[in-house]
Amino acid sequence: MLFFTKNSVGIDISDDNIEVVELTKEKGKIELLNHGRVVFGSGIVERGRIKNKKKLAEVVKQALSEAKLKSILDNNVVFGLPENQVYALSFELEPHDKKEREDFVFEHLLGNVPIEEDDMVFSYKVVEEKKEGVEIIAAAVSHVVVSEWKEFFEEIGIKINVFDIESLAIFRGLMLGAEEQTSNIAIVDIGAETTHVSIFNKKGLRYSYTIDIAGDVITTEIAEALGESKEEAEETKKRLGLSKPGEKSCSAIVKVLQPVVEDVKTALAYFNDRTGEKVEKIILVGGSSGMKGLQEYVGSNVGVPVEIGKISFSHIKDSLVYLEAVGLALRGVDDKWEEKDPYFAFDKEHLIINKNKEEEIKSQKPKVKNQLSDSDPESRLRKQKKILAGMLIAGVVSLPLSFWYRARIKSTKEDEIQAIISKQEVEYQEEVITTEDGLVDYAEVAEKTEEEFATKNQQVTVTETPTGWLNVRSGPGTNFNKIKQVNPGESYELLGEEGKWYKIKISEGQEGWIINDYTEKNN
Numbered sequence: 001m002l003f004f005t006k007n008s009v010g011i012d013i014s015d016d017n018i019e020v021v022e023l024t025k026e027k028g029k030i031e032l033l034n035h036g037r038v039v040f041g042s043g044i045v046e047r048g049r050i051k052n053k054k055k056l057a058e059v060v061k062q063a064l065s066e067a068k069l070k071s072i073l074d075n076n077v078v079f080g081l082p083e084n085q086v087y088a089l090s091f092e093l094e095p096h097d098k099k100e101r102e103d104f105v106f107e108h109l110l111g112n113v114p115i116e117e118d119d120m121v122f123s124y125k126v127v128e129e130k131k132e133g134v135e136i137i138a139a140a141v142s143h144v145v146v147s148e149w150k151e152f153f154e155e156i157g158i159k160i161n162v163f164d165i166e167s168l169a170i171f172r173g174l175m176l177g178a179e180e181q182t183s184n185i186a187i188v189d190i191g192a193e194t195t196h197v198s199i200f201n202k203k204g205l206r207y208s209y210t211i212d213i214a215g216d217v218i219t220t221e222i223a224e225a226l227g228e229s230k231e232e233a234e235e236t237k238k239r240l241g242l243s244k245p246g247e248k249s250c251s252a253i254v255k256v257l258q259p260v261v262e263d264v265k266t267a268l269a270y271f272n273d274r275t276g277e278k279v280e281k282i283i284l285v286g287g288s289s290g291m292k293g294l295q296e297y298v299g300s301n302v303g304v305p306v307e308i309g310k311i312s313f314s315h316i317k318d319s320l321v322y323l324e325a326v327g328l329a330l331r332g333v334d335d336k337w338e339e340k341d342p343y344f345a346f347d348k349e350h351l352i353i354n355k356n357k358e359e360e361i362k363s364q365k366p367k368v369k370n371q372l373s374d375s376d377p378e379s380r381l382r383k384q385k386k387i388l389a390g391m392l393i394a395g396v397v398s399l400p401l402s403f404w405y406r407a408r409i410k411s412t413k414e415d416e417i418q419a420i421i422s423k424q425e426v427e428y429q430e431e432v433i434t435t436e437d438g439l440v441d442y443a444e445v446a447e448k449t450e451e452e453f454a455t456k457n458q459q460v461t462v463t464e465t466p467t468g469w470l471n472v473r474s475g476p477g478t479n480f481n482k483i484k485q486v487n488p489g490e491s492y493e494l495l496g497e498e499g500k501w502y503k504i505k506i507s508e509g510q511e512g513w514i515i516n517d518y519t520e521k522n523n
Contacts, residue, residue, distance in 0.1 A: 008076040008332025012325040020067040021325040025333040036066030048082025076332040083166040087113040111517040123342035163344035169327030190286035215288040225252040242293030270468035285309035458494040472512035476501035
């Protein structure tokens with residue numbers, strides 16, 4: 001009988017709580033064996049990073065004891081990497097040689113997730129392969145982060161079989177006991193810091209989008225509106241929610257929720273434009289999903305039926321909080337998810353490789369398909385060949401323009417340099433670069449002049465983006481605030497460049513930064 005039995009444990013750790021679930025599968029039937037939950041204070045885990053290993057080890061031990069697991073060492077253990085450290089996205093690649101697929105996926109991730117090249121490890125699955133292109137679902141994470149969690153579990157004697165992805169685990173938890181998914185559903189996960197929109201169909205994840213507004217912002221807005229502490233405001237949010245439209249707390253919640261709802265509508269509309277398919281249902285999950293009146297508010301504003309997420313184990317008190325942990329454990333007992341979803345693993349055949357670290361493992365080349373990988377030397381060589389070929393093609397195409405440009409620069413450079421040097425006004429003094437001997441450094445002045453001439457009056461045009469729009473930020477990076485959105489086809493004056501970011505003039509008196517992945521530069 002034991003031969004047909006398979007057990008699995010799912011461990012979900014956030015910044016202030018941990019959930020542990022043990023499932024068993026016997027003769028095709030999945031049942032809940034044990035579950036436990038511990039809420040802990042701040043300073044132990046922050047934004048998915050471990051701050052106090054000793055305290056966290058105590059918390060994990062307590063949660064396992066609450067779950068009454070007999071021996072976790074005998075189980076198949078799946079851990080969910082913290083949501084704010086993992087980037088999951090779906091995209092389509094043009095037809096290509098399968099040998100170069102890893103390179104294309106890697107390049108796409110580099111341009112779309114804020115992880116440095118030498119720190120990124122990733123995993124991907126092919127959703128669908130057609131003549132016109134290949135649809136990919138991929139996930140990327142920092143090597144430092146995933147190694148930190150791996151080492152922590154090893155130190156407390158727990159072997160993690162799979163490092164999983166939160167949005168995929170939540171979907172699994174929702175689908176437990178349901179028939180094969182055939183319709184398009186949007187899971188809106190309202191967490192503490194972000195709201196994540198994930199659209200699924202029978203093939204799996206089809207679209208993913210993160211909104212930087214969530215439960216903590218709602219609580220803060222209520223606190224300011226009512227003059228309450230954050231603890232009091234959190235209680236008001238849970239007690240009243242949107243149930244009393246005349247209350248100040250309700251107005252504060254609507255003020256925060258309305259931009260979220262508009263972004264959800266935009267995400268659904270983009271999915272429809274991209275695939276020709278409509279989302280038929282929205283499922284709300286996350287800490288704020290049970291807020292009174294939220295289901296009706298989202299449904300009436302978006303125009304799509306809305307449900308509150310739940311799992312089949314109705315006898316679990318507050319079952320929604322165990323949703324991810326159930327989805328994690330489900331991966332360990334149901335093999336079909338290994339074929340559908342990307343994940344990260346550390347077994348002997350699929351080791352993490354980070355070429356820029358001294359401890360790089362050179363004994364075995366990582367396999368990218370289905371598992372964690374970084375680029376190996378052969379992949380890097382293929383990438384360099386591809387880039388070189390692109391440069392050669394670009395060189396042939398741009399050769400006439402290059403001759404014209406250099407001729408124009410040559411004819412004006414001396415006049416430009418002389419103008420800079422001869423100006424006596426204070427506003428031009430910083431333009432004259434001198435050496436240690438006090439002499440004018442003509443080479444640097446010439447280089448500066450050429451750069452200014454090259455960017456003067458240039459325009460950048462926004463091209464097609466995965467979301468249907470492009471965020472404009474207050475600075476050159478995703479850590480800066482969003483100040484506006486621009487649309488494909490729109491052109492703006494280029495004011496400057498920094499790394500992968502363009503500074504543009506949005507309107508008179510308004511400037512901002514956009515990532516250059518979805519732009520074309522023109523004079």
